[in-house]
Amino acid sequence: MERRKVQRTGGSTYIVSLPKKWVDGHNIQQGDPVDVHYDPGGSVTIHPIGTKGSPARSLRLVIDTKKPTEHLVRRIISAYLAGYESIQVHAPERIPMAHKQEIRRLGQTLIGIEIVEETQSSITLQDLLDPVDFDITRGLDRMHQLARAMVGDALTALTEKDQDLADDVPQRDPEVDRLDWMIVKQFHLVSRSGPLARALGLGPSEALHHLLVSHAIERIADHASRLAELATQAPTLEIQASTRDAIRAQGHRLLELLQDSFRAFQDADYNKANDTITELQVAGQEAHALLAKGKGLPAKTQVNLALLVKSLERVRSYSIDIAEAAIDHHLMREMAGATS
Numbered sequence: 001m002e003r004r005k006v007q008r009t010g011g012s013t014y015i016v017s018l019p020k021k022w023v024d025g026h027n028i029q030q031g032d033p034v035d036v037h038y039d040p041g042g043s044v045t046i047h048p049i050g051t052k053g054s055p056a057r058s059l060r061l062v063i064d065t066k067k068p069t070e071h072l073v074r075r076i077i078s079a080y081l082a083g084y085e086s087i088q089v090h091a092p093e094r095i096p097m098a099h100k101q102e103i104r105r106l107g108q109t110l111i112g113i114e115i116v117e118e119t120q121s122s123i124t125l126q127d128l129l130d131p132v133d134f135d136i137t138r139g140l141d142r143m144h145q146l147a148r149a150m151v152g153d154a155l156t157a158l159t160e161k162d163q164d165l166a167d168d169v170p171q172r173d174p175e176v177d178r179l180d181w182m183i184v185k186q187f188h189l190v191s192r193s194g195p196l197a198r199a200l201g202l203g204p205s206e207a208l209h210h211l212l213v214s215h216a217i218e219r220i221a222d223h224a225s226r227l228a229e230l231a232t233q234a235p236t237l238e239i240q241a242s243t244r245d246a247i248r249a250q251g252h253r254l255l256e257l258l259q260d261s262f263r264a265f266q267d268a269d270y271n272k273a274n275d276t277i278t279e280l281q282v283a284g285q286e287a288h289a290l291l292a293k294g295k296g297l298p299a300k301t302q303v304n305l306a307l308l309v310k311s312l313e314r315v316r317s318y319s320i321d322i323a324e325a326a327i328d329h330h331l332m333r334e335m336a337g338a339t340s
Contacts, residue, residue, distance in 0.1 A: 018046070037194045047194040058086035063095060069102045076103070076125070080110050081184045083192070087125040094120040109174065111182045131189050132199045134182060136210050137266075143179045143217045144262045146172055148255055150224035151315060155251035157231035158308065159244045169228035176221040183214040209329050213265055216318040216325075220258070223311040230304055230311075239301065243293045247308070250286055254312060257283060258319045265326035268333050273326035280320050287313050 004016050018028075026048040028034070035047040059079045063072055072089070079087050089095070089103060103123050107115045112129025150169050157166035190197045190207040197203050202210070257280050264273040287309050294305040 035194055037198070045194050057084045058088065059084045060088045060090060063089060063091045063099055065091065065096055065099070069098050072099055073102050073106065076106055077110070077181070080113065080127070081181060081188065083185055083189045085127045089123045089125070091121050095123060109178060111178050131186060131196055134186060136183055136186050136200065136202055136207065139179050139183055139186075140210055140214055140217070141266075143176055143183075143214060143221075144259075146176050146179075147217045147221040147224060148258055150176075150221055151227065151251070151258075152255055154224045154227035154231060155247065157228055159248050161231070163232065166228045166231035170225040173221050173225050176218055180214050180218040183211055187211045205332050206329070209265075209325050209332070213262075213322050213325050216321045217262075220315050220318050223314045226311050227308065230308055233304060239293070239297065239305065243290075243305075246290050246293065250283070250290060250312065253283060253286075254315055254319070258315065258322075261319045261322040261326065265322055265329055268326060268330040270327055270330040273323040273330070276323045277320055280316055280323070283316055284313065287316070 002019060006014050006016055008014055028048060032048075037045045037047065061072070061075055061079070076087055076089070089099075091099070095103075100123070103125070104115065107113050107125060111134070112127045113125050114128050115123060116126040117124040150172055153165050154169045156162060157169065186200075187204075187207045187210070190200065190202060191204045197207070257276055260272065260276040261280075263269070264276055290312075291306060291309045294302040297305070
């Protein structure tokens with residue numbers, strides 16, 4: 001961080017000199033306009049206008065063929081999340097088939113990514129999605145719908161021993177992951193670009209709250225998949241009808257509260273968020289009562305019932321996280337209103 005002195009020219013004009021490295025890096029000339037943005041926290045952000053002097057961000061990755069393909073996958077995903085528009089993968093001689101297959105899979109998995117060039121020794125991935133075209137709020141809403149449906153279907157599969165439904169739940173998890181990754185990428189881009197933040201109507205602080213909610217929903221979807229996995233072991237989860245009814249009732253209540261948490265976040269509703277947190281805390285006590293119903297049952301059934309309760313407890317906990325993000329969201333909007 002640099003500290004610069006404010007100077008006064010004329011009667012009422014205050015000026016601060018811009019860092020030469022920043023000016024040269026963006027090819028800014030005397031007389032060029034810049035965007036000046038007033039942030040809610042009291043700071044001022046300056047951004048260059050347009051793309052002049054700002055070439056596409058590209059990254060060159062060299063494959064170490066002695067390492068597992070997972071290493072390359074992680075590097076590509078990290079580059080994607082960081083906002084690189086072009087990712088060039090190179091090998092000293094030729095790219096091994098296993099690595100090629102993983103790169104192609106990522107081309108189908110990551111939103112906006114396409115393979116635009118391929119030779120024996122290199123593959124170029126290009127992000128073709130304009131960040132302005134992806135609405136973080138709508139993406140988050142889609143994630144919520146998917147995760148909520150996954151939990152509901154997993155519980156139905158468990159209580160009704162529906163194998164087909166149990167098998168279908170995990171197949172939806174990759175879509176939740178794709179959206180979560182996209183929101184991470186958008187957060188990084190919004191944090192660096194004031195013009196993009198204004199185009200999306202979402203400042204860095206608000207984007208951060210959306211990112212936290214996105215991660216909570218992604219983890220809820222993971223636990224839905226775990227519940228579905230338990231459903232595939234239905235023969236070892238022989239429980240009384242009253243226990244199945246209790247699972248249905250508690251699952252239904254948790255799904256209602258998950259939706260309430262998410263709606264509170266969308267609306268930045270402080271009171272609804274607080275009320276939902278209180279109800280979720282009560283639901284936690286009911287989970288312990290459900291676990292007590294396993295006493296006297298076969299050991300394998302008790303273990304599976306405990307795993308079920310654990311996943312429901314995590315869904316409850318992440319729902320609280322979403323409601324708490326709603327409170328933060330509300331306070332941030334209040335602060336923005338007070339300083340505007």
